[in-house]
Amino acid sequence: MRKLLLLLALCVAGAASLASAAAETRYTVVKIDLRRERLELFLRDDSGVEFKRLDRLEAWLAARNRQLLFAMNAGMYHADFSPVGLLVQEGREVAPLNLAAGTGNFFLKPNGVFLVSDAGPRVVESSEYAALPKEGVRLATQSGPLLLRRGVVHPAFIPDSDSRKIRNGVGVSGHTAIFVLSEQPVNFYEFALYFRDVLHCRDALYLDGTVSALHSPALRRTDFTRELGPILGVAVP
Structure with a gap:
């Protein structure tokens, strides 16, 4: 069985860039090299019923002789589970x-789009996506706010904010999509700095908060x- 590159990481919150945090914050990081792995977006099964749960997606794929190696919630959605923003599948x-x-959070501008095209993965500001040529874009999901745009932290983030939640997001580095889930509550500013200063991403997008979820057989989770x-997921035959 092929294995994704899985990294369990520690961010020391007492470091200079996160001096306001009170304790160590642990993050789970999954790096996916899209030159070797195929990322997909899932929403509904063949009959049009939403998957809603990672274990249901896993079972649906298993019935089709495919194994789900990785999955994570891919952005915000309405009460009927339809996406709040852009969704491109295949x-x-x-x-x-x-x-x-x-x-x-979705409308805290600038928000953004995570996409995978023939050129690889990107995170772009939503209005920038509108101007992009769509040929070659295989998948895309819109969420918000942007955590980083060209290395700059979102201007609305407050370093000492007490709005702390479990959060997940995605950044890009070359041909690698980097998915992160905080295992302890963090504020937006700390989360953005983790992508920038630890993972060395210039562009990163917040996916969601309380609903943040991860599937990984390698992590038995x-x-x-x-x-x-x-x-969002990676499945293999």
């Missing part, structure tokens, strides 16, 4: 780009927090 736009104003909308 080159087909399932939900349109959402550039509207609103309240909540299939999380269930709440039912999910879109799911």
Whole structure:
């Protein structure tokens, strides 16, 4: 069986860049080299029913002789589990780009899009995606806020914010997509600095908070927090 590169990482919150944090914060990091692994977006089964849970997706794939090596919630969704923003599966736009104003994390501008094209993975600001050529874009998911844009932390983030939650997100480095889940509550600023200063990403996107979930047989883990909308995953025959 092929194995993804899995990294269990520690971020020392007492370091200079995170001096305001009170204790060590642990993150689980999954790095996927998209030159070797194929990332997919999942939402509904063949009958149009949403998967909602990582174990249900795993069972559906197993019935088709495929093994789910990695999965993580892929962005924000409505009460009916449909995506709040853009969703592209296998080159087909399932939900349109959402550039509207609103309240909540998704609408904390700039928000962004994680995409995989023939050129590899990217995280871009949502309005930048609108101007991109869509030919060759195989998958895309929109969420918000952006954690990093060209190495700059989102301007609305507050270093000493007491809004601490379990959070997950995705950054890019070359041909590698880097997925991160905090195992302890963190604020947005700390989360962004982890991507920038520890993982050396210039662009990173917040995916979600309380619903953050990870599937990894290598880590003997299939999380269930709440039912999910879109799911990012790697599955093999």
